[in-house]
Amino acid sequence: xxxxxxxxxxxxxxxxxxxxxxxxxxxxxxxxxxxxxxxxxxxxxxxxxxxxxxxxxxxxxxxxxxxxxxxxxxxxxxxxxxxxxxxxxxxxxxxxxxxxxxxxxxxxxxxxxxxxxxxxxxxxxxxxxxxxxxxxxxxxxxxxxxxxxxxxxxxxxxxxxxxxxxxxxxxxxxxxxxxxxxxxxxxxxxxxxxxxxxxxxxxxxxxxxx
Amino acid sequence: xxxxxxxxxxxxxxxxxxxxxxxxxxxxxxxxxxxxxxxxxxxxxxxxxxxxxxxxxxxxxxxxxxxxxxxxxxxxxxxxxxxxxxxxxxxxxxxxxxxxxxxxxxxxxxxxxxxxxxxxxxxxxxxxxxxxxxxxxxxxxxxxxxxxxxxxxxxxxxxxxxxxxxxxxxxxxxxxxxxxxxxxxxxxxxxxxxxxxxxxxxxxxxxxxxxxxxxxxxxxxxxxxxxxxxxxxxxxxxxxxxxxxxxxxxxxxxxx
Numbered sequence: 001x002x003x004x005x006x007x008x009x010x011x012x013x014x015x016x017x018x019x020x021x022x023x024x025x026x027x028x029x030x031x032x033x034x035x036x037x038x039x040x041x042x043x044x045x046x047x048x049x050x051x052x053x054x055x056x057x058x059x060x061x062x063x064x065x066x067x068x069x070x071x072x073x074x075x076x077x078x079x080x081x082x083x084x085x086x087x088x089x090x091x092x093x094x095x096x097x098x099x100x101x102x103x104x105x106x107x108x109x110x111x112x113x114x115x116x117x118x119x120x121x122x123x124x125x126x127x128x129x130x131x132x133x134x135x136x137x138x139x140x141x142x143x144x145x146x147x148x149x150x151x152x153x154x155x156x157x158x159x160x161x162x163x164x165x166x167x168x169x170x171x172x173x174x175x176x177x178x179x180x181x182x183x184x185x186x187x188x189x190x191x192x193x194x195x196x197x198x199x200x201x202x203x204x205x206x207x208x209x210x
Numbered sequence: 211x212x213x214x215x216x217x218x219x220x221x222x223x224x225x226x227x228x229x230x231x232x233x234x235x236x237x238x239x240x241x242x243x244x245x246x247x248x249x250x251x252x253x254x255x256x257x258x259x260x261x262x263x264x265x266x267x268x269x270x271x272x273x274x275x276x277x278x279x280x281x282x283x284x285x286x287x288x289x290x291x292x293x294x295x296x297x298x299x300x301x302x303x304x305x306x307x308x309x310x311x312x313x314x315x316x317x318x319x320x321x322x323x324x325x326x327x328x329x330x331x332x333x334x335x336x337x338x339x340x341x342x343x344x345x346x347x348x349x350x351x352x353x354x355x356x357x358x359x360x361x362x363x364x365x366x367x368x369x370x371x372x373x374x375x376x377x378x379x380x381x382x383x384x385x386x387x388x389x390x391x392x393x394x395x396x397x398x399x400x401x402x403x404x405x406x407x408x409x410x411x412x413x414x415x416x417x418x419x420x421x422x423x424x425x426x427x428x429x430x431x432x433x434x435x436x437x438x439x440x441x442x443x444x445x446x447x448x449x450x451x452x453x454x455x456x457x458x459x460x461x462x463x464x465x466x
Contacts (some may be wrong), residue, residue, distance in 0.1 A: 056236060057235050058237070079261075081260050083430060084254060084255055084259070084430055090254065091255060092252055093252070093254040111391070111399055112387035112392075113432060113435050113436070115432070115435055116431070116435070117438070176393060179391040179396050180388055180391030181385045181389035182382060183380035183382040183388065184385065185382060185383075185385040
C-alpha cells in the first residue's frame with residue numbers, strides 16, 4: 001500500500017535472510033558470547049560510570065560549568081537583589097581573573113552601567129564572560145565582534161570569546177533598559193599577554209590611564 | 211573462545227584499576243572547584259539589600275514617632291529639613307528608603323562619618339524607619355524664618371551648561387548615564403536620592419568620596435564607576451548646579 005511499508009518489508013526480509021534462516025529472532029536463547037552476560041554488563045556499567053564521572057568533573061568547551069558544579073549550583077540562578085552580599089558577583093570578585101587555560105571575566109549589568117566599567121583582557125587566550133543583571137533585562141554587545149549576550153536578572157549567562165588583536169572595544173547595551181539606556185556603554189581593552197600580566201587587579205578594571 | 215577468555219581475565223583487573231581512579235578524579239574535581247570558589251577576600255559595600263522584606267522594613271516608619279526622634283537632628287539638618295551649613299545634607303522630602311539605608315550604613319560602619327556613625331549606632335531599625343518617614347514627608351518650600359543654605363549661587367556661570375548636559379543627557383562616549391535617569395525627575399532607582407534640593411558642598415564631598423573610593427557604600431559600584439570618570443571640573447559643576455537648584459525646572463526657589 002504505502003511505499004515505506006513495502007520498503008520496510010524488503011529490508012527486514014533482507015536482514016533476516018542475512019542473519020539466520022528466516023526464523024523470527026529468539027530473545028530468550030541468545031548465544032552467550034554475543035549477548036548480555038554478566039561480564040558484558042559489568043563492562044557497560046563501568047563505561048557508563050566513567051562517562052558520568054567525566055561529565056561530573058570536566059568542564060567541556062562551550063559549556064558553562066562541569067556537571068558537579070551544575071548539580072551543586074542549580075540551574076545557574078542567583079538572587080539579583082543580593083549580588084553584593086554573597087556569591088561570585090561580590091564586588092571584589094568582579095573583573096578579569098586568571099584561571100587554568102584562560103581568563104574569566106565576571107560582570108554585572110545594571111541600570112545604566114556594565115560593572116566594572118572598563119575591563120582589560122589579554123589577547124590570544126580563551127575568555128569566559130560570566131554575567132548577571134541586578135535589575136532589568138540588558139544586552140551586552142561587543143563592538144568589532146559578533147558577540148551579543150542577553151542578560152536577564154536572576155540568571156547567570158556565560159559566553160566565550162577570544163581576541164586575536166590588541167585594541168579597544170565598546171560594550172553598549174542593546175536592550176532598552178530605561179531612560180539612561182542610550183548612554184549605557186562600557187569599554188573592553190584587549191592587550192598583549194605580557195602587558196596583561198604586569199597589570200594589578202585594580203588596573204585591570206580601570207581604564208582611567210588609557 | 212580466545213576473545214571471551216580475554217574479557218574474563220581482564221574484567222576484574224579493569225574494575226580494580228579504574229574504580230579508585232574514578233574516586234580520585236571526583237575528589238580532585240571537588241578540590242579544584244573548592245579552590246576556584248575561594249578567591250580574594252570578599253568586600254561587601256553595604257549590608258542593605260533591596261529585598262522585599264528590607265523595602266517593607268524601610269517603608270514601615272511612623273512619621274510622628276520619627277518627628278520626636280528627629281528633634282535631635284534639628285541642630286544640624288534644620289527644623290525644616292534644610293541645613294544652614296552647605297556641607298550638611300538637606301533631608302526634606304528625601305525618599306525614606308534612601309535615608310534608612312544611609313543610617314544603616316553609618317551604623318554598620320560601611321559609610322564613615324565621625325558625627326553620624328555614633329548617632330546611627332544608637333538607632334534601632336525601627337527608629338531609622340521612623341526618622342526616614344518623618345523627613346520624607348517634609349515639604350521643600352521655603353519661608354522667611356528658616357535659615358537654609360540652599361540654594362547657593364554658582365561660582366562660575368559656565369558650570370550650568372556643563373552640568374546641564376551631564377544631568378540631562380549624560381555622556382555616551384564615556385558611558386556616563388544622565389544623572390536624572392536615577393536621581394530624578396525622569397527616573398529613579400531604589401536607593402538613589404533626589405538631588406533637586408541638595409547642598410553644593412555636601413554633593414561635592416560625596417562625589418569626591420566616590421571618585422577616590424573613600425565613600426564606597428554604593429551597591430554594585432554604581433556611583434563609584436560614574437564618579438571615577440568625571441573630571442574635577444565636572445564634579446564641581448555638578449555639585450554647584452544641583453546646589454543652585456537648577457535641576458528642578460519650572461520651580462523658582464526663594465533666594466536668600
